[in-house]
Amino acid sequence: MTLFERLKADAAPQWAAYTQHDFVTQLGDASLPQECFRHYLVQDYLFLIQFARAYALGVYKSPTMADMRQSLAGVKAILDTELDLHVSLCAGWGMSRDEIENAPEDTPTMAYTRFVLDAGMSGDLLxxxxxxxxxxxxxxxxxxxxxxxxxxHAENPYRSWIREYAGEAYQELAGGFAAWLDGTADQVLTENRYPRVLSIFEKACRLEADFWQMGLDVAQSES
Known part of the structure; x- marks a missing residue:
């Protein structure tokens, strides 16, 4: 069992609440109100800027050149691919890159990104x-x-988003991340330390679920 598989199993309720959230279900069946998706996209763009900084922090925290290259690959994937996907989707709704980048961060966005950065600043690469x-x-x-x-399918307005994360490039990136996580764990993880690692993982899952809910709350606030 990989470390990711172990974390996912031990954080099963948090993982399910995140990956099977109503936002995801509605995105998949195309019933998600477009104002919810637009708000999510803008906030996710702002989130990814901080996520790129977290990967850059990974370069600093990396003990080996291989780790540094893996962290750099994460930075490049965000800056060269994911952010452009968000811009292209938002452009379809008449939103420019400047408008997106100058949008205010919502509270769940700030909570999640600062948690990730703090975990890296106060801890090590793992x-x-x-x-x-x-x-x-x-x-x-x-x-x-x-x-x-x-x-x-062609009738789902969110198909580009789904195809991006289902695509070979992103799936390979995720597979590389899982292997990278295992490599770090092989060097530094002990059973005494595992509960701390699990706690970080669980909290991040809860913050992910809150991020989805932030999108749904837009429709509720406008109804």
Whole structure:
């Protein structure tokens, strides 16, 4: 069992609340109100800026050149691919990159990003990886599941999002992250330390669920 699989099993309630959230279900069946998705996209763009900084922190925290290269790959994936996906989707609704980047951060966005950065600042590379893992691995799982269910059909307005995270490039990135997590754990993880790593992972899962809920709350506040 990989470390990710162990964390996922031991945090099963938190993982399920995150990866099977109503936001994800509605995104898959195309019933998600577009104002919810737009708000999520803008906030996720702002989130990813901080996530790129977290990966950059991983470069600093890396004990080896291989670890530094893996962290750098995470930075590049965000800056070169994921942010552009968000911009292209938002452009379809008449929103420019400047508008997105100048939007205010919502409270769940601030809570999650600062948690990840704090985990990395106060701990080592493994602590940072445990905070990053729910986002990296969860989006891969969600994208693959929705694709398998046929949710990325031509009539679904969210098909581009689903295809991005179900696609080969992102799936390979997630697989590389899982292997990277295992490599770090082989060097520094002990059974005495495991509860701390699990706690970081669980908290990040809860913050991911809060992030989805933030999107749904937009529709509730406007109804």
């Amino acid at each position: 602590d940072l990886q445990a905070a990053l893992a729910p986002c990296v691995m969860g989006y891969a799982e969600i994208g693959a599941r929705l694709h398998t269910e046929g949710a990325d």
